[in-house]
Amino acid sequence: MTPHTTPLVIPPGLARAIATLAEKDRRRLDDAVTRLHTVNGLLWDAEDRVRGTALTTAQVTDCKREIDQLNAERNQLAERADEILSTFAGGPTRPDAPLHTETLASVLDRLSVLTLRIWHSERVSDRAELTRRRIPALHRQREELCAGLDALIHDLLAGNRRLPVPARYKLYGQDEAVALEIQPSPRLQRVLAFGGLSECGKSTSAEFVRDTCGAQRLKIGFLLRQAALRRGLADPYALSARRQAELLLDELNRFAEGNPGTRLFTIESVHDDASIAELKQLMGEKLQIVFLDVAFGVRVARSGTAPQAVAAKDEVKMSRGAHQVAALADHVIDNSGSITTLRAQLRRITAPPAPSALRVATPYGLGLPADVASATADFVDALRANGHGVRLAALTGSPGEGTWFSGWSDLDLLVVADHEATPQVHTALADYRSSLEGVTSLGPSLITPGELTARHLTPRLAFALYQLQQGHPVLHAAPGVELPSITRAELDLAAVRELPQVILTMRRLRASAEANALRPLYKHLVLACRLLLREHNQWETGPDRILAAASVMPGLPAFRVPPLADISAAWRDGDREKALKPVTIAIDCLLDWYATQVAA
Incomplete structure (x- = not known):
């Protein structure tokens, strides 16, 4: 898609009216009108491409689908703009005020198309004589349209003109009941999207989040290819940014529905600022964009390749807007330092403190x-x-x-x-x-x-x-x-990791069991039993209750360890040999049982 750098210039009368809006409405209107102008540029390109004589049938089909999707998006944006622009007519209007034939957004849409027509005409004017002759007339049309729009704004503000209902009710081949904006699935709780240039650490970051947080790691390219196969699309990248975002969200919803226990997903690699901006609008705070910022020299050193190779990859990514993702990011991480710093920042993002x-x-x-x-x-x-x-x-x-x-x-x-x-x-x-x-x-x-x-x-x-x-x-x-x-699930995993060390320590203490080892032996027995119970989803507190609960685990003989009050009294009073024997017997039973369990 050819990027259009020609701006849409708002006529002065409309600009003054817009300046009176609340700041929130001004931002919403600017976003809607800017995107409307962008979509019109993409439509122009798509309609040019579909006329190419070398296209395959599949490519023509994709282009027609893209044109339909862009037209649907164009109408949604125009309706969104009209919601705000219609407030200009909110004052008292004469009962007999004449009705204008179109809404303000429709006039802006025509102004956008005319601006693009002038831009395209001037691009080819040096090799197309007829087109060159038309350019002055196009500029006059634009001046007249701007003057007419400002006159309409003046009449609206004075209550001397009415606007029609802005709803367009476009279906574009779809049943109206299903022509709804896609929403994130309730099971899709959180998504981290990693962006950045070559060798910035996107894969390293996603792997760390997967290994430490149990995230499902996905690639954007994989999701789009899956969506294309599902819908018979030859090239999903030829679609508009909005449509790509809808396809991505639909695939993420499918993964979330199929993996209900997954609380976090990561997606790589964010190289297109337009589609990720659209995905952010669809998902809101459920999507967190993470941009990894690393100096070129550091990335070259990490890659182990020539600077020219890294620069070539950067050029491809930047042509798609990868460097502009930083402006959209919820988190920008300077990944020029140590892996410890990177991991610490990722943990703060994935599990923020409160x-x-x-x-x-x-x-x-x-x-x-x-x-x-x-x-x-x-x-x-x-x-x-x-x-x-x-x-x-x-x-x-x-x-x-x-x-x-x-x-x-x-x-x-x-x-x-x-x-x-x-x-x-x-x-x-x-x-x-x-x-x-x-x-x-x-x-x-x-x-x-x-x-x-x-x-x-x-x-x-x-x-x-x-x-x-x-x-x-x-x-x-x-x-x-x-x-x-800290969740119970984290503690369950921690118990699995800690138990082997506790067993090793308990064996070492048992190998030289003396009266003075009573205290550490008893404490390691209780700790091992606490961890084993946690693996069986049993949560007990207090040494006596822990040992009693552990005694009924499958295949483990009942412990006959005296209550902690008696053990501690024997420790204080010097009668440690008597208390040591039942503790070592219990430890031997537990170690025998554990060896049998892990051998299975």
């Missing part, structure tokens, strides 16, 4: 001994003294679950703080650890807000965040703190 409604509690409400609660309160006060640099602090695990036992349980601490606040956090932690000496041990996890939103999470940290989302208390939360949303 302000969290967290339940804040004092240390004295967590069932902790008075001295531990007091030390914890002093630590929280020290963190708050650093202002907003510390975003969140929480005791995870047993304090949040109400299963903390003095002399047995650790304090698992989560602190989310800006990297710049690290020295102050370290100082507060040192004081906290010192005040807990001889009482309990402290296991802090420190993470930055950026690491959270980039979802650089260990399985245990993901579970701790999930618990906070479910209402487990925090000690401190800065206003507007944002956390990644």
Whole structure:
């Protein structure tokens, strides 16, 4: 399709009237009229092409379909423009005011076609004498049409002229009942469209989103070819941008309906700014356009080929408008840096953080001994003294679950703080650890807000965040703190990944089981059972309930482990050998069972 650079110049009287519209209406009108002029240019080209003597029957059929689709689009845009232009006649109109023969958009449509006729005539005037002679008459026609349009605007604003009903009711061979604008399927939840020039990282990005988020990865070319085969089209790229967008959306809807569990799709490669703009209009916020911006030198170095080869690919893509996709993008990523930066930005796009409604509690409400609660309160006060640099602090695990036992349980601490606040956090932690000496041990996890939103999470940290989302208390939360949303599906996958490491560690501890290993052995037994239950879609909290639920898993003998209160008392009182035996027996049963299961 030949791009038309000749603009549609609006007559001054109409331009002044448009300037009085609300800004939103001005933008909508400008979009409709600009696209109407573009569609008229595409229609001109299609009608020229269909007259070619070398076309095959299939190509002629495609051209005729394209002309019908462009005409339908032309009428939709004219109706859209008339919706706004008709407001000029909203004032009091004389009852006997004469009715004009056509709407304002129809006049603009004629002005658009006349502008194109002048442009095409001037292009061939040096080799077509008759055409050259007609050019002055064409310019006079345009001047007269502009003057007539301005006179019509004057009469409308004065209430001395009426406009006809703007609806056109065009069907173009379709039943009116089905001539509706295609809509995204309710199952089509979110689509990321990756654009950019050669070697910018589109495929790398789509593969990462597929592997980490379970996205369905698709190519735009594949979708259009599928649509062409389904409808008997020889060349879908010969269709208008609007029609290409409709075909793409229809194919995406089909994939979404056929894969109801897929929440995210990616499409590559966005090389046509016009069709992706139309797809964005059809899909709205369900479509997020991601443009990867990389300097030419960096792309050449990554490609491992000659600069001329990359430049040649760029030229083809830019001829289709690939470089202009950046202006349409919801997200522009500078991918000149590290793969870590790219992945962090992609995770923020695919799973954006959100302000969290967290339940804040004092240390004295967590069932902790008075001295531990007091030390914890002093630590929280020290963190708050650093202002907003510390975003969140929480005791995870047993304090949040109400299963903390003095002399047995650790304090698992989560602190989310800006990297710049690290020295102050370290100082507060040192004081906290010192005040807990001889009482309990402290296991802090420190993470930055950026690491959270980039979802650089260990399985245990993901579970701790999930618990906070479910209402487990925090000690401190800065206003507007944002956390990644953790789903059960993510935790199920994390359990599958974490369990092998827990089993390996449990085997290592069991190989040298001594009385002093009671505590880590018991904790790894509980953790392994928690993860196994999660794989079976069972969610239990508290060591006693977890071990009881695990005892009834298929093929696993019932555990005869004493309650945690008795285990912890034996640990404190020095009677560890007695408690160690039932724990090691349970571990042996679990390891035997696990080896049999994975061997199957």
